[in-house]
Amino acid sequence: MEDDGSYRVLAAPEVGGLRLLDRETYEPVVTAESGHDASVDALEPGYLVDVNLDWSTSEPTIQSFSVRRETLYVFADEIDPVFEVAQEAWADAQMAGDSMNSRVTRNTDNEVNGVLYVFGESEMTSMFESFRDGSRPLEPLVDKVNEREGDEERGVFVLRPAIEEFVIVVIALAKGGTYARTIRDTYEL
Template sequence: MEENRSFRVLATDGCRLRLLDQETYEPVVTANDDHDAPVADLHPGYRIDADLDWSTKEPTVRSLSVRRRTLYTFADHVEPVFEAAQRTWNEARTAGDSMNSRVTRNTDNDVNGVLYVFAEDELGGLFGTFRDGSRPLDPLVDKVNEQEGDDDRDVFVLRPANEEFVIVTIALQKGGQLAETLRETYNCPRPSESLA
């Protein structure tokens, strides 16, 4: 059985994909081979429409089209924590809140991103739930797209080395100065993208 649905790519391992169904927010893990579409060219964060063939033990991708080329980047044990994130977290703690947010601005005072901080849970698992999709990033990205227009973004999920919070930063301009600064600071090279 094949059905065209919308998915967010969460992870890639060779040709095996971890996808998040955009209607149900349920994860889907595909087979590692026998795909009829160029799945090796996908990256975490991409929004795709895909036909999955469920007639085998693990679904295979029969066809796909890329709707958005947003990139998700995850970095653990990062340091240093950039000033806006630390300040936003300090404000949350002072207010007794477990999360906080703010817009970020460049040196010309133009808005260049949105920053969220979330208290890490006692087991240190919040970062992992963002990564595996059990706590989807889509509502945060969708909120930005509603305000700024539906576009490709760079989304960074960072867990500081010596802090008890997780940072989610959505750069409004994919490949822009904010995104490139975060990539350079936290050693997160931009992947080579071949799909248009």
């Protein structure tokens, strides 16, 4: 059986195949390690792709795909330092008794360059791992930014500080822009 659909490529270091997020159901799909008719080596976490999957085996194989947007998802654990706007957003969330908070970020010219979210992190329910494996999709956050700013290639960073008790999700409006480059340079990503 074959199936066409829109998927987000997820980070999946523990699986041999690709991990894809079905954009309709928000369910992760893990593909076979091999046997794909298409060259999947060029796919990076975050890419939005239209995929034709062959489900005739226990693990689906990719028959063909086309990349719709080369958005990038980058994950970094134990980051240091934690930038000030993230610390402030988390402090505000704690004062309000909330487990998450968000902020629009701006460059030095006061132009919007991204959105920052902070989420409470615990050992029992790791937000960082949930975002990485797709069990808690980043898709609604990215969709919300795209609704306001148009469909573009974004830089999405999921960062877990070494000492803090929260996870940071940054959606840089321009994947190749100054904000995204600064985050990559700061954390050597």
